Amino acid sequence: MNTAPVTRRWFLWGWLVLLVFLMLGTLIWLAGRYEVSQVQAQVERDAADGVSDIRAAFQRNVQTLQSLLSEARGPAVWAQEAHEVLRQHREWVRLEWRDDELRLMASADSPFRQPVFARFGRDNALPEVNAACALAKRQSGPGYSHSIYVSSGDGLGLEIMEVCLPWVTDGELSGFLVASYALPEVLSNLVGPHLTRSQQVSFTEPDGTRLAIHGQARRSKRVFTAQQLLDLPGYTLVLRVDSWRAAPDFFPNVLTALVTALAIALATVLYLLARDMRRRQRVEHDLADALAFRKAMEDSLVTGLRARDLNGQITYVNPAFCEMVGFQPQELLGHGIPAPYWPPEMFAEYGQRQALRLAGNAPPREGIESVFMRKSGERFPVLIFEAPLINAQGQQTGWMSAMLDVSEQRRVEELSRASQERLQATARLATVGEMASLLSHELNQPLAAISSYATGTLNLLSQHAADPSAQDLASSLGGAIQRIAQQAERAGQVIKSVHDFVRRREQAREAVKPHVLVGNVLPLVHLQARKLGIRVSLHCPQDLPAVVCDRTMVEQVLLNLARNAMQAMSEIPASLPTRRELTLTVKPAASNAASSWLVFEVADLGPGISQSVAAQLFTPFFTTKEEGMGLGLSLCRTVIEQHGGYLGHQANHPCGTVFSFTLPAQMA
Ligand code: ADP
Numbered sequence: 001m002n003t004a005p006v007t008r009r010w011f012l013w014g015w016l017v018l019l020v021f022l023m024l025g026t027l028i029w030l031a032g033r034y035e036v037s038q039v040q041a042q043v044e045r046d047a048a049d050g051v052s053d054i055r056a057a058f059q060r061n062v063q064t065l066q067s068l069l070s071e072a073r074g075p076a077v078w079a080q081e082a083h084e085v086l087r088q089h090r091e092w093v094r095l096e097w098r099d100d101e102l103r104l105m106a107s108a109d110s111p112f113r114q115p116v117f118a119r120f121g122r123d124n125a126l127p128e129v130n131a132a133c134a135l136a137k138r139q140s141g142p143g144y145s146h147s148i149y150v151s152s153g154d155g156l157g158l159e160i161m162e163v164c165l166p167w168v169t170d171g172e173l174s175g176f177l178v179a180s181y182a183l184p185e186v187l188s189n190l191v192g193p194h195l196t197r198s199q200q201v202s203f204t205e206p207d208g209t210r211l212a213i214h215g216q217a218r219r220s221k222r223v224f225t226a227q228q229l230l231d232l233p234g235y236t237l238v239l240r241v242d243s244w245r246a247a248p249d250f251f252p253n254v255l256t257a258l259v260t261a262l263a264i265a266l267a268t269v270l271y272l273l274a275r276d277m278r279r280r281q282r283v284e285h286d287l288a289d290a291l292a293f294r295k296a297m298e299d300s301l302v303t304g305l306r307a308r309d310l311n312g313q314i315t316y317v318n319p320a321f322c323e324m325v326g327f328q329p330q331e332l333l334g335h336g337i338p339a340p341y342w343p344p345e346m347f348a349e350y351g352q353r354q355a356l357r358l359a360g361n362a363p364p365r366e367g368i369e370s371v372f373m374r375k376s377g378e379r380f381p382v383l384i385f386e387a388p389l390i391n392a393q394g395q396q397t398g399w400m401s402a403m404l405d406v407s408e409q410r411r412v413e414e415l416s417r418a419s420q421e422r423l424q425a426t427a428r429l430a431t432v433g434e435m436a437s438l439l440s441h442e443l444n445q446p447l448a449a450i451s452s453y454a455t456g457t458l459n460l461l462s463q464h465a466a467d468p469s470a471q472d473l474a475s476s477l478g479g480a481i482q483r484i485a486q487q488a489e490r491a492g493q494v495i496k497s498v499h500d501f502v503r504r505r506e507q508a509r510e511a512v513k514p515h516v517l518v519g520n521v522l523p524l525v526h527l528q529a530r531k532l533g534i535r536v537s538l539h540c541p542q543d544l545p546a547v548v549c550d551r552t553m554v555e556q557v558l559l560n561l562a563r564n565a566m567q568a569m570s571e572i573p574a575s576l577p578t579r580r581e582l583t584l585t586v587k588p589a590a591s592n593a594a595s596s597w598l599v600f601e602v603a604d605l606g607p608g609i610s611q612s613v614a615a616q617l618f619t620p621f622f623t624t625k626e627e628g629m630g631l632g633l634s635l636c637r638t639v640i641e642q643h644g645g646y647l648g649h650q651a652n653h654p655c656g657t658v659f660s661f662t663l664p665a666q667m668a
Contacts, residue, residue: 040226047228050239061179068085093116096177096179097175104122116158125180132163132178133166137166137173142164144234145164147235159212161181164177165179191214196215200243201242219244303403305400307389310358310398314339369382386400386402436498436499439495451488454481461481509548511666520555521559525563534569534582539587540585544598546665561659569604569656581605582602586600596665600661600662607656
């Protein structure tokens with residue numbers, strides 16, 4: 001078996017599986033990345049939200065502070081109002097009213113904590129306050145300072161950022177309002193609580209130094225960080241959001257998990273399919289082998305096979321059957337009743353047989369003989385064995401028939417029958433020969449007696465010839481008796497020749513002129529011709545060479561042929577006198593006058609010889625006449641063949657038959 005295609009198939013399968021897994025891996029990786037980018041975008045959004053929260057709150061706070069500047073009041077009243085404000089704003093740790101020289105006019109500290117600057121000293125923060133207020137004065141709006149770390153002494157401290165608002169009364173700068181933001185409080189109070197619940201928010205310097213943090217750091221592998229600038233007049237802070245997420249799952253979401261599961265299911269199905277296909281291929285291979293074996297077996301059969309369904313339609317034929325009937329399979333398959341190989345004259349009988357079969361009558365097991373017709377129209381005998389066709393479910397679906405062409409067998413039987421008949425005929429012929437020999441022996445004596453009585457009578461007549469009264473009678477009687485003596489002698493010769501012929505003695509051959517031969521039989525022919533009203537015409541030139549033959553036997557042949565011809569014409573109605581003519585012709589064989597053979601022809605205008613009669617014409621004892629013996633022609637042929645000649649017949653023109661035979665001419 002060739003292993004190359006198998007290796008190739010495995011290679012392809014390997015590639016397919018690898019591709020599926022690569023695709024799966026890429027899918028999971030892409031989904032993970034997408035998930036990460038989603039989280040990162042969310043954190044970025046949170047940072048942006050935080051910054052906008054703070055900015056909005058700062059703006060609101062500026063308005064609140066401005067309300068403290070709105071009208072002229074005494075420092076004590078202001079401080080009280082400032083306290084109220086501080087109670088509502090945890091992000092501020094201290095509010096101060098300073099004059100235009102930045103001298104402190106009044107101040108208030110947050111009630112929520114210890115005064116921040118108690119230990120640190122407010123003066124230490126003055127440079128920031130100055131810078132913020134200088135900016136505020138310049139811009140006529142809020143100015144922010146850099147943040148400073150204010151230690152509370154116990155290791156703790158706060159990042160503080162100052163915001164300064166100019167106090168303008170009647171278009172003149174009359175002082176400043178300074179508010180100190182505690183950055184951690186800004187983160188915890190001004191940033192939306194949803195942002196700080198699960199992530200850490202912090203302020204950092206642009207260089208990354210952490211200033212304030214809100215929210216708990218969690219233990220997690222993956223940190224997503226987003227930074228956003230908080231641009232304030234005079235100071236820029238960075239808001240940083242750190243989000244802790246669990247490391248993304250291997251399957252980041254349901255869709256990916258679903259696709260993965262589907263892909264794994266697909267791979268499993270592929271595997272099962274491949275296994276199933278392999279099994280199927282193996283079974284198909286086995287089946288193909290079995291089919292090939294069956295086909296080889298069917299093709300090698302000489303028995304014709306034919307299957308028919310229950311409606312009589314042909315469903316299967318093997319090559320031997322097709323060859324037998326001479327039809328192509330496609331001409332037979334699907335063909336119903338009558339089948340194309342049924343001889344038309346048998347339609348009725350076969351149709352009945354078929355109906356019986358369909359009615360459930362099983363045919364005999366030993367088979368039935370039937371006659372089928374080849375495509376050429378030729379009929380031939382077949383022996384049919386039929387059996388019901390049972391399918392896998394045990395139901396009968398039709399009939400299966402095996403046919404044997406028995407024409408060859410019949411031909412052999414016919415041949416042996418014919419040779420048997422010939423043997424019997426030969427045996428009868430031998431008996432007839434014996435009888436003829438016996439008869440000739442027995443008849444010889446009476447014939448000799450007739451001959452001697454005739455001779456005696458002639459002698460007596462010659463004695464009375466002198467008597468004038470009896471002279472007339474004596475002369476006419478004398479003629480007749482002479483004829484009797486001649487014929488008796490001839491009969492004796494015939495008998496002798498038959499005797500010789502039967503005994504197979506060497507015949508006495510002599511050279512005889514043909515016109516002498518014909519002349520010898522003419523009187524007898526004329527006798528019968530006159531009786532039947534037949535004209536006899538003779539074509540026999542006297543200058544033809546003599547033939548070497550047993551003259552008596554050849555005369556007998558001529559006589560026999562002439563008698564047959566006349567008997568045939570006797571059937572012609574008397575109303576057709578032109579068809580009663582017997583022609584005897586003798587001529588050299590072929591066109592060559594120097595030929596060494598002569599042809600004798602006996603032609604009649606009778607009904608002619610049919611094909612079936614012609615086939616048996618020379619068979620001993622074959623006759624169509626009631627009183628016929630059927631031996632004449634058979635004997636004639638034997639006689640002529642003993643002379644080396646040939647006896648045959650052909651149709652005469654316009655009707656009738658010409659019998660002809662050849663005899664060797666005497667060479668000059
Ligand atoms: P028989 O004359 O005793 O019947 P033959 O052997 O002479 O036997 O002839 C055999 C058959 O041949 C005849 O019965 C006749 O049917 C046929 N036959 C012979 N000669 C002729 C002929 N000239 N025309 C037609 N049929 C002939």
